[in-house]
Amino acid sequence: MAAQSMARIRQGGSDALDKLLHDTVSRKTTPAVFFLATNAGGTIYENQAGDKIFGDETKGAVTGETVMELFSQTKLITAIAAYQLVDRGVISLDSEEDVAKYLPELGDLPILKGYEGDGKPILEKATKRITLRMLLSHQAGCSYAIFPSALSAYHKLYPEDTDLLSSSASMATIAKPLLYEPGTSWSYGSAYIFIGKLVERASGLRLDRYFQQHIFDPLGVKSLTFYPTDEVKTASMAICARMPDQSVVALPPGAGVVRPTEVADVPTDMLLGGEGLFGTQRDFLVILRAVLQSDPSSPHHATNPILSASSFKELFTGCVTTEGGKQAIVDMFAPQGYFDPVISTANVDYSPGLLSNLEDFTGRRKAGSGCGYGILNTPFWIDPSTGLAGICATQLLSMGPDPCWDVYVAYEKELYAQLE
Numbered sequence: 001m002a003a004q005s006m007a008r009i010r011q012g013g014s015d016a017l018d019k020l021l022h023d024t025v026s027r028k029t030t031p032a033v034f035f036l037a038t039n040a041g042g043t044i045y046e047n048q049a050g051d052k053i054f055g056d057e058t059k060g061a062v063t064g065e066t067v068m069e070l071f072s073q074t075k076l077i078t079a080i081a082a083y084q085l086v087d088r089g090v091i092s093l094d095s096e097e098d099v100a101k102y103l104p105e106l107g108d109l110p111i112l113k114g115y116e117g118d119g120k121p122i123l124e125k126a127t128k129r130i131t132l133r134m135l136l137s138h139q140a141g142c143s144y145a146i147f148p149s150a151l152s153a154y155h156k157l158y159p160e161d162t163d164l165l166s167s168s169a170s171m172a173t174i175a176k177p178l179l180y181e182p183g184t185s186w187s188y189g190s191a192y193i194f195i196g197k198l199v200e201r202a203s204g205l206r207l208d209r210y211f212q213q214h215i216f217d218p219l220g221v222k223s224l225t226f227y228p229t230d231e232v233k234t235a236s237m238a239i240c241a242r243m244p245d246q247s248v249v250a251l252p253p254g255a256g257v258v259r260p261t262e263v264a265d266v267p268t269d270m271l272l273g274g275e276g277l278f279g280t281q282r283d284f285l286v287i288l289r290a291v292l293q294s295d296p297s298s299p300h301h302a303t304n305p306i307l308s309a310s311s312f313k314e315l316f317t318g319c320v321t322t323e324g325g326k327q328a329i330v331d332m333f334a335p336q337g338y339f340d341p342v343i344s345t346a347n348v349d350y351s352p353g354l355l356s357n358l359e360d361f362t363g364r365r366k367a368g369s370g371c372g373y374g375i376l377n378t379p380f381w382i383d384p385s386t387g388l389a390g391i392c393a394t395q396l397l398s399m400g401p402d403p404c405w406d407v408y409v410a411y412e413k414e415l416y417a418q419l420e
Contacts, residue, residue: 003297007039007388013418017045020414025049029403031240031248032062035411036285036391040292040300043285044388045415053238054250067223067235068395070277071257071374073284075192077224078273079136079353080287081199081210083311086132090202093136093314093352096129102201103194105175106130111141112150112177121154123177130182132198135191136352137319141178143189147332149179164190164272165258167265171197174270186325186350188332196273207271215306219286224279226271227263232278239376242398256397257375281378281393288382288389291315295384316370316384318349318356329355335401338379338409340364354382364412377404381412390415 009017021035032050036043046064053059085091091098100107107130110123126141134140144164145155154177164174175194179187196207203210208226216224225232239256240248253261260266293300294307307315320326326345333355334343340362341347349356354370365371366385373379378393392408 004040004292004295004299004384005387006041006299007037007044007386008420009037009044009418010420014045014047016418017411017414018047020410021047021049024407024410029246029248030407031250031394031396032066032237033407034062034066034281034391034393035415036281036393037415038285038289038292038389039387040289040295040298042289046282046285048281050394054240054248056250062237064282065223065235065280066237067232067278067280068237068378068393069239069257069259069374069376070224070279070284070378071275071376072372073374073378073380074272074277075274076291076353076372076380077211077215077277077287078192078196078199078207079315080215080291080306081203081207081273082132082136082195083307083315083353084214085199085202087308087311091132091198093133094131096131098202099130099132099135099198102198103130105171106140106194109141109175110177111181112154112179114150115153119157121157121177126178126181128182128184132195133319133352134182135195135198137186137350138188138191139184139186139320139325139350140182140191140194141180141185141187142176142191142194143179143187145176147188149187151176151179163258164193165260165275167260167267169267169270169272171270184322184324186320186322186328190274192274193272196271196276199273206268207273208268215287218304218306219290221279221283221286223283224277226276226278227266228261228278229263236278237395239395239397242396242402246403248396251397281391284380285389285391288380288391291382292384292387292389298387315351315353316356316368316382318351318358320350325350336405337401338405340409361412364409364416377402379405379408386416386419388415388419 031054034048037045113122293302294305365383369383371381382389
């Protein structure tokens with residue numbers, strides 16, 4: 001990996017980004033929007049605009065302290081926790097035995113091959129065993145029921161199984177049949193819930209306490225939490241939804257992606273390492289900056305980085321080796337349309353932690369970057385070659401491609417255009 005650059009905004013560049021932000025929000029086609037960017041040394045741009053409750057100016061505007069539901073942004077932090085245990089020699093990326101020891105529930109999961117004529121599931125015993133690398137890169141065979149697959153029908157057959165966001169969720173209700181032999185394809189889904197449980201069992205700490213002790217406290221992060229406290233509710237931006245006519249409406253509290261709304265209802269024995277966190281994008285940017293600081297070639301390499309040099313390299317090294325796996329990645333991410341050149345099996349991969357682009361985006365991130373996002377449209381990316389990480393976030397529930405992705409692309413293009 002080449003030496004990390006030190007990205008900086010040129011004089012007047014912040015004004016151009018501010019204009020893009022305010023023009024975007026003024027069109028009322030998205031809720032409030034947050035633009036953030038950092039190099040390894042510190043924040044180089046941060047601004048936000050829009051109503052805290054879309055369409056209701058009386059409730060005030062969003063600020064840098066506005067809390068969001070991060071959902072799958074949580075996955076990066078869980079990946080960091082897992083890598084830290086690898087760095088300490090507690091577990092290994094490629095040990096089948098470690099996963100069998102700490103996640104015995106996964107060893108008994110069959111493969112869902114299809115259905116009989118009467119609708120009965122066809123289940124076969126897996127012949128391959130799961131590793132942490134497979135879980136981190138979504139190659140273990142896990143999926144979400146909301147995505148079209150054979151598993152969707154399985155959930156309809158067994159509706160008594162609890163939703164993963166329910167207060168009564170457990171390993172038993174979340175552990176579902178695999179879609180394929182571990183390591184032979186790719187599917188985005190529930191793997192990070194299991195990684196979170198592995199972190200707990202291998203470290204001896206509950207997931208929230210592990211995050212606090214080993215990631216949040218060392219980095220000075222204050223807002224990230226699994227718990228919808230009164231303070232979180234007061235500081236939160238309202239979730240919105242894209243309607244069929246493409247209009248945006250604010251949803252009432254508790255609507256949208258339904259999850260526990262009271263601290264007492266959050267199952268502390270089943271904290272979701274893939275979906276569970278609330279917090280500010282400002283604090284999430286601190287996490288991204290800490291990743292950049294873990295690069296040994298960075299001019300701001302941390303004295304005590306959150307990741308070792310080897311784990312940093314793994315985080316940005318794709319590991320999907322099958323053509324079917326690559327095609328599954330393309331099928332999932334092509335509709336958003338933010339790859340440029342257009343996404344293909346030749347220019348995309350998935351590392352143990354991030355979606356990877358294998359060639360430069362036109363006027364944007366460099367090859368070897370990694371990215372992710374939460375279901376409420378909170379995409380982020382880390383570009384080690386440029387020495388830059390960015391976030392373009394809102395709180396919008398939308399099914400399928402959404403104009404929010406055009407905002408993401410426009411912000412990234414403008415940001416790179418305004419670098420020195």
